Structure formats: structure tokens, C-alpha cells
Amino acid sequence: MSPRLIIACAAVLAAVAPAQSIVSPANRDRFEGNSNSPYPLGRANGRFQQIHADLGASARSITGHAYRADATTQRSDVAAFSVDLEIALAVAARSPAQASTTFTDNLGAGLATVLPRTLLNFPTTSRPAADPAPFFEFRIPYATPFALPAGASGLCVDIVVHGNTSARGSNVNFLPYLDAQDFPTDGRSELPGYRFGSGCAVSGSNLAASARFMTTRGLNASLSLEIDLRDAVPSLGQLSATTALVVGLGHAPQPWPTGTNCTLYPTLDVAVSLPVANDPSGDWFGYVGLPAALQDGQRFYVQCVSGVLGQGAGDLTFSDASVVSIPPLGDATLRASRVANGSNRAAATGTFARAVTVTEFF
Numbered sequence: 001m002s003p004r005l006i007i008a009c010a011a012v013l014a015a016v017a018p019a020q021s022i023v024s025p026a027n028r029d030r031f032e033g034n035s036n037s038p039y040p041l042g043r044a045n046g047r048f049q050q051i052h053a054d055l056g057a058s059a060r061s062i063t064g065h066a067y068r069a070d071a072t073t074q075r076s077d078v079a080a081f082s083v084d085l086e087i088a089l090a091v092a093a094r095s096p097a098q099a100s101t102t103f104t105d106n107l108g109a110g111l112a113t114v115l116p117r118t119l120l121n122f123p124t125t126s127r128p129a130a131d132p133a134p135f136f137e138f139r140i141p142y143a144t145p146f147a148l149p150a151g152a153s154g155l156c157v158d159i160v161v162h163g164n165t166s167a168r169g170s171n172v173n174f175l176p177y178l179d180a181q182d183f184p185t186d187g188r189s190e191l192p193g194y195r196f197g198s199g200c201a202v203s204g205s206n207l208a209a210s211a212r213f214m215t216t217r218g219l220n221a222s223l224s225l226e227i228d229l230r231d232a233v234p235s236l237g238q239l240s241a242t243t244a245l246v247v248g249l250g251h252a253p254q255p256w257p258t259g260t261n262c263t264l265y266p267t268l269d270v271a272v273s274l275p276v277a278n279d280p281s282g283d284w285f286g287y288v289g290l291p292a293a294l295q296d297g298q299r300f301y302v303q304c305v306s307g308v309l310g311q312g313a314g315d316l317t318f319s320d321a322s323v324v325s326i327p328p329l330g331d332a333t334l335r336a337s338r339v340a341n342g343s344n345r346a347a348a349t350g351t352f353a354r355a356v357t358v359t360e361f362f
Contacts, residue, residue, distance in 0.1 A: 021361060022055055022056065022360070023358065023360050024052040024336055024356070024358075024359050024361070025054060025181050025183075025335055026054040028179075028358045029360075030132070031132060031191055031297070031325065031327060031328065032071055032131040032132040032179065032325075033070070033180045033181040033358045034181055034190040034191060035070075035073075035182045035355070036070035036072075036073045036175075036180050037178050037179075037357045038174070038175050038176060038178070039180075039338065040083075040085070040340075040357070041067065041081075041083050041122070041176050041178060042173060042174050042176045043161050043164070044163055044171040044172055045161060045162070045163070045344065045345050046160075046161050046340065046343060046345055047159070047341050047345045047350060048158075048159045048338065048339075048340045048341075048342075049106055049159075049338065049339045049340070049350070050157045050336065050337070050356045050357065051092045051094065051095070051096045051099050051106060051155070051156050051157075051338075051339075052092075052154055052157070052335070052356070052359070052361075053092065053095060053096050053153065053155075053335050054335040055148065055361065057150060057151055058150055059147070059148065059149055060148045061145050061147055061148075062114075062142070062145060062362070063141065063145045063362060064140055064141035064142045064362055065157065065361045065362070066136035066137070066138055066139040066140060066360045067136060067137075067138040067179070067358065067359060067360075068128075068133040068137060068138070068178070068179050068358060068360070069125045069126075069128055069138075069177055069179065070133075070177040070178060070179040070180070071128040071130065071131035071132055071179070071194055072131055072192040072193065072194055072195065074128075075127060076127065077125065077126050077127070078176050079124050079166065079167040080121065080122060080124045081122055081165060081166035081174070081176065082119055082120065082165045082166075083119070083122070083163075083164045084118070084119045084120075084161070084162040084163040084164065085115075085117070085118065085159055086113065086115055086116055086117040086118065086159070086160050086162070087113070087140070087142065087157065087158065087159050087160075088107075088112060088113045089112060089146040089148075089155065089156065089158070090107040090108050090109065090110055090111035090112070090155075090158070091108040091109040091110050091148070091152045091153065091154070092106060092152075092154035092155055093106055093109075093153075094106050094108075095154065095334075096154065096335060096337035097333075097334040097337065099338075099339050099352055100339070100352075101350055101351065102348060102349050103158065103339065103348060103349065103350060104348070106156050106339065108153070109149075110147070112146060113144070114142035114143065114145070115140065117160075118143075120140060123137070125137050125138075130194060130323070133179065138176070138178065155361075160345050162345065173342075179357070179358045180356065181355065181356055181358055182353075182354065183334055183337075183354040183355065185354065186218070186219070187218075187330040187331055188216050188217065188218045189216065189218075189328055189329060189330040190214055190215070190216050190327065191214065191215045191216075191325050191326075191327035192212070192213070192214050193213035193215070193302065193324040194322060194323045195210075195320055195322045196265070196320065196321055196323070197253070197303075197320045198263070198320055199211075199231075199318055199319040199320040200262035200263075200317055200318050201261075201317065202231070202234070202282060202315060203315055205231065207231040208231065209229070209231045209282070209304070209320075210229075210230050210231060210319055211227060211228065211230070211302075211303070211304045211320065211322065212226075212227075212228040213225060213227060213302055213322045214226040215290070215324050215327055216327070217326070217327045217328065217330055218330055219330045219331075221292050221329060223289070223290040223291065223292050223294060223326065224289050225245075225288045225290055225324065226286075226287050227245065227274070227284065227285065227286060227287070228285050229278070229282075229285070229306070230281075231281070231282050231283070231317075232282040232283070232317045232319065233278060233282055233306040233307055233308060233315055233316070234281055234282040235277045235279060235280055236280060240277040240278075240308070240309070241277055241278040241282065241306055242273060242306065242307070242308075242309060243273075243274045243278055243284050243304050244271050244273050244274065244304070245271070245272045245273075245302060245303075245304060246264065246266050246268060246270070246304070246305055247271070247272070247302055248267035248268060248269045248300060248301045248302075249267060249301070250266070250269075250301065251265060251267070251301050252265075252267050256316070256318065258316070262316065262317070262318045264305070264318060265301060265303050266300075266301035266302065266303055266321060267301070272288065274288070274304075278306060282306070284304075284306075290326075295326060296327065296329075298325065298326045299323055299324065299325045300323075300324060301321060301322070301323055301324075302321065302322050303318060303320070303322070304318070305318050334354060337352065337354055337356065338355055338357075339351065339352050339353075340353065
């Protein structure tokens with residue numbers, strides 16, 4: 001085969017090859033979103049727009065999009081469901097930060113219906129075994145590809161939902177636990193921990209201690225760990241209960257010899273006493289500073305252990321554990337946003353939010 005023919009064949013293959021998928025918000029292909037959302041698949045009647053300004057400057061052919069299961073808040077299976085919807089795409093007429101609450105104002109050049117009204121079936125999904133979910137399981141292929149031109153200001157995805165069927169019944173709102181991202185106004189980047197294992201209860205209680213963790217990196221690169229501990233050892237009368245944060249680089253569950261049904265999950269690499277005592281309910285909420293030099297994506301294991309000093313090992317509680325990750329640097333510019341009316345698909349307006357369902361475009 002001549003060199004000229006090889007070059008011609010390569011050009012043809014490049015022209016017909018599918019564009020590489022891209023995830024918006026940017027970086028959330030590697031990181032879990034910081035919230036979950038029922039929009040759009042969990043509503044029975046509504047209109048939903050997402051504006052994405054982080055898909056790159058190159059021309060792109062979009063043949064469909066997909067959502068993934070939220071890993072940090074979903075605790076059980078989401079049963080199979082169906083959604084009756086239609087989708088239009090256009091170049092975004094406005095930036096995410098300046099999105100209008102009037103739907104038509106956000107639709108710019110190239111407006112096209114990429115999926116006429118269609119009933120889509122989605123399978124049962126289990127809680128992902130780690131965060132983020134490895135696949136975008138809720139896939140929506142288009143009937144007609146959309147050509148996003150080079151240098152476009154952004155993409156506006158316009159979805160109208162006509163009805164649904166789920167385990168809750170027909171045309172009833174439900175929570176499919178779609179991974180989502182909220183954008184704080186100060187630009188910080190948040191990443192929730194992935195909870196696993198089981199906590200144990202304080203004597204006389206049937207409520208196991210539990211903890212939620214969130215890592216946050218600010219625009220100034222500062223890094224902190226938010227801790228929300230519930231139902232641990234309470235501070236009562238003259239007895240002050242304190243909590244230690246156990247941090248491990250590994251995961252090596254060990255039953256605690258003096259605590260019934262208590263398990264220490266992280267390797268015991270670091271233990272830090274939290275400031276201030278637990279409250280009378282056994283709760284503790286606050287922040288612990290982390291070294292700002294920790295690298296994006298670094299993961300470690302955390303757990304809270306509570307007790308009363310001077311009481312020996314008599315009354316300890318262990319929370320469940322979490323895997324936490326170091327988030328990327330925050331962004332002062334809003335790269336994606338949503339306008340939604342979750343109860344009336346015929347409405348001309350919706351509510352603006354600094355939030356989107358994490359979306360893969362393929």
C-alpha cells in the first residue's frame with residue numbers, strides 16, 4: 001500500500017471514529033460528586049436544562065450522554081425504572097453563571113432535537129463498590145448526533161420528562177441516586193467520604209455510632225476534613241466524652257477485644273484527639289486541618305473512636321469508617337449550572353442552581 005493511500009485511509013478512519021467521551025463537571029471522571037440528585041430521571045413531570053462550559057474548545061460530535069450512580073449516599077439497590085422523555089441540544093446562549101430562569105433564553109445556535117419523545121428503560125443498579133462509580137450506567141443514546149462547533153461557549157442540554165414508572169408506581173417522583181455536584185459560591189472543592197463497615201453502640205443504646213466525612217480544598221489551597229459524628233459516647237454531668245480520629249493508609253479490619261461488635265477498620269497509622277468534648281447526645285461536628293501539600297486523589301481511611309477518659313476500656317464506641325480522598329483545587333469560575341422545573345414540563349421558567357448531575361458525553 002502506498003504512503004499516500006495509507007494517509008488517506010487514516011484520514012477516513014479519523015473522520016468516522018467516535019469522539020472520546022468527556023465528563024462534566026471537569027475532574028469528576030476521577031472524583032465523586034459532593035451530592036446526589038433526582039434530576040432529571042427521578043421526576044415524573046418536568047423540564048431540566050444543564051449548561052456545560054467545560055467540554056473543551058475543539059469541535060465535538062455528541063452521540064449521547066449518561067449519568068452514574070451516586071456512591072456516597074446510596075446504600076441499597078435502585079430498582080429498574082423507565083422514563084418517558086425527549087432531549088434537545090444547542091450551543092449555550094449564556095454562560096453557566098448567567099443562565100436565565102427562562103428556558104428559551106439559554107438555547108443558542110444549532111438547536112436540534114437529538115432524541116424525540118422516547119420511553120427509556122434503566123436497569124437495577126447497586127451501590128458502587130467504591131467511589132466514584134466505575135461506569136456511567138444510566139445511558140441515553142441519541143437518535144441524531146449533535147455537532148458542537150469549535151470554540152462554542154458551552155452546551156445546553158434541554159430535557160423534558162413526560163412520565164415514569166418505578167418501584168414507587170407510575171408517574172411518581174422517586175430518588176434514583178444520580179451522582180451530582182454542587183458548587184459553593186466561594187469556589188471551594190468538596191469531596192465526601194465513601195462510608196463502609198458498621199459502627200457499634202454505646203452501652204444501653206441500640207443506635208450504632210456513625211460518622212460522615214468531607215474533605216474540602218479552598219481556592220487558597222487550604223485543606224480540611226469535616227467530621228459529623230452521631231450517637232457516640234455522650235458527655236453527661238461531670239463526665240466529658242472525647243473522640244479520637246483514627247487515620248490509616250490501609251484497610252485492615254480488627255475486632256476490638258474489649259468492645260462488643262466494635263471493629264477498628266483503618267490501619268492505626270495516626271490518631272488525633274479532636275478538640276472539644278462530645279455533646280450530651282454523643283455528637284461531634286467540626287473541622288480538622290490537613291496538610292495542604294497532600295496530592296489530589298490521595299486516599300486514606302478514617303474512623304472515630306469515642307470514650308470517657310479515666311473510664312478504661314469500659315465504654316468505647318467506634319463509628320463506621322470511610323475512605324476519603326483529597327479533592328482538586330477549587331475553581332472561582334462556575335463551569336456548569338442547572339435550570340429546572342421539577343413539577344411542570346410545560347412551564348416557561350425554572351429555578352437556577354449552582355449544581356448539575358454529573359454527566360458523561362459520548
